[in-house]
Amino acid sequence: MGHYLDSVPFSGIIRIRDMMYSVKDPFRLDQGDVSFDAPDTVKAAMRGAIDDNRSHYLQTTGVPRLLELLAEKLRTRNGIPIGDPSEVMVTTGGIHALFIACQALLEPGDEVIIPDPTWPPCAGNVRAAYGVPVPCPLHERLAWRYDLEELASKITPKTRAIYINSPHNPTGGVLRPEDVAAIAALAEQRGLWLFSDEAYEDVIFDEAAHVSPASLAGMYERTISLYTFSKTYAMTGLRLGYLAAADSTLRERMKKVLFYTASNVTSVVQFGGIGALEGSQASVSACRDELRARRDLFYAGLREVAFGTLGGEPPRGAFYAFVRIDPEWRPPNGDRGASLSWAMTEYLISQGRIGCVPGVDFGANGEGYIRFCFARDRRELSGALDSMRALFSSLPARSR
Numbered sequence: 001m002g003h004y005l006d007s008v009p010f011s012g013i014i015r016i017r018d019m020m021y022s023v024k025d026p027f028r029l030d031q032g033d034v035s036f037d038a039p040d041t042v043k044a045a046m047r048g049a050i051d052d053n054r055s056h057y058l059q060t061t062g063v064p065r066l067l068e069l070l071a072e073k074l075r076t077r078n079g080i081p082i083g084d085p086s087e088v089m090v091t092t093g094g095i096h097a098l099f100i101a102c103q104a105l106l107e108p109g110d111e112v113i114i115p116d117p118t119w120p121p122c123a124g125n126v127r128a129a130y131g132v133p134v135p136c137p138l139h140e141r142l143a144w145r146y147d148l149e150e151l152a153s154k155i156t157p158k159t160r161a162i163y164i165n166s167p168h169n170p171t172g173g174v175l176r177p178e179d180v181a182a183i184a185a186l187a188e189q190r191g192l193w194l195f196s197d198e199a200y201e202d203v204i205f206d207e208a209a210h211v212s213p214a215s216l217a218g219m220y221e222r223t224i225s226l227y228t229f230s231k232t233y234a235m236t237g238l239r240l241g242y243l244a245a246a247d248s249t250l251r252e253r254m255k256k257v258l259f260y261t262a263s264n265v266t267s268v269v270q271f272g273g274i275g276a277l278e279g280s281q282a283s284v285s286a287c288r289d290e291l292r293a294r295r296d297l298f299y300a301g302l303r304e305v306a307f308g309t310l311g312g313e314p315p316r317g318a319f320y321a322f323v324r325i326d327p328e329w330r331p332p333n334g335d336r337g338a339s340l341s342w343a344m345t346e347y348l349i350s351q352g353r354i355g356c357v358p359g360v361d362f363g364a365n366g367e368g369y370i371r372f373c374f375a376r377d378r379r380e381l382s383g384a385l386d387s388m389r390a391l392f393s394s395l396p397a398r399s400r
């Protein structure tokens with residue numbers, strides 16, 4: 001594994017993070033983190049766990065009360081036919097859930113069809129398990145959904161699984177119920193597994209319904225469903241995720257990976273998770289409403305200040321603006337180099353203090369786009385828009 005890891009790339013987000021540290025008073029629209037804090041129910045439960053000296057080793061797959069609550073949530077909210085809480089496993093965030101799932105399922109050389117663009121750890125985790133990520137484009141003209149025939153055409157005798165992520169990072173695209181049904185049917189016909197990354201299941205706007213593929217008839221048996229508390233409960237730094245799978249052989253393997261990488265997930269954080277699920281869910285809908293308002297504020301601002309240089313339709317889910325860069329745009333020195341999206345990113349960070357991520361960092365199909373996170377507070381979003389206004393209004397007309 002040692003040398004092999006040299007071939008597994010880091011995400012460009014690391015480069016961006018380093019660039020942002022050199023900027024004074026930056027607008028941090030680069031990171032996928034919310035400006036909200038974890039609800040009081042989480043904080044009180046964690047304080048209680050500390051006071052009760054819950055600082056010892058725990059059951060590997062999670063404390064029983066948390067597993068019970070998660071099983072109930074997956075049954076009632078996601079419609080997944082969980083038989084027993086032992087079918088659920090708690091992980092150190094959603095990223096760890098994906099790592100565990102890839103390690104447990106994939107054989108060297110197995111292909112996994114992933115979206116292009118995609119959240120970079122998706123390809124990284126497939127590679128880290130000696131798998132081969134096979135990108136399949138999401139299309140802006142389809143509101144960042146698949147062309148389903150194109151998706152089917154990516155299947156080869158080596159394909160082991162399809163990874164889907166809806167709502168989607170970085171585009172905010174949401175698969176329609178009929179897309180999920182068609183992908184599920186494809187998986188069933190071709191004997192494939194599905195990784196269903198539902199990290200943004202609660203960040204979905206405009207009545208778009210979230211469908212968990214494992215809720216469809218016969219699909220729980222071939223789906224590994226992946227979740228996180230990070231986005232729903234603003235717990236990004238606390239690192240709490242979970243997964244569910246029906247297959248007991250796979251679960252035994254996943255339990256081994258979990259044990260050898262974490263022994264158990266941090267005790268106090270697991271009690272925080274219990275607080276989140278037992279307490280009021282009002283913060284979840286309040287955050288969603290606020291995120292919808294921020295999305296609208298940001299897109300209205302972009303339309304006004306970016307003079308057509310940056311454009312696109314507001315997303316139906318997640319909290320990212322994945323916007324098209326006018327292909328004619330050039331930075332003031334006229335040199336856009338090999339990548340338009342990196343040129344725009346460097347320009348916005350160095351000249352405007354505006355954090356963002358180049359679309360190409362999410363896959364070749366993301367070139368020509370740039371991602372902003374609009375989950376930052378309204379002041380930060382407005383500050384970034386003001387800065388953008390100053391930048392773009394000072395450009396010569398042909399460069400806008």
Ligand SMILES: Cc1ncc(COP(=O)(O)O)c(C=O)c1O
Pocket residue numbers: 032092093094095096119165168169197199227228229230236239240241
């Ligand atoms: C698509 C997707 N899946 C999973 C995650 C996992 O988040 P975490 O590891 O914070 O739980 C993220 C985080 O940004 C994400 O964007």
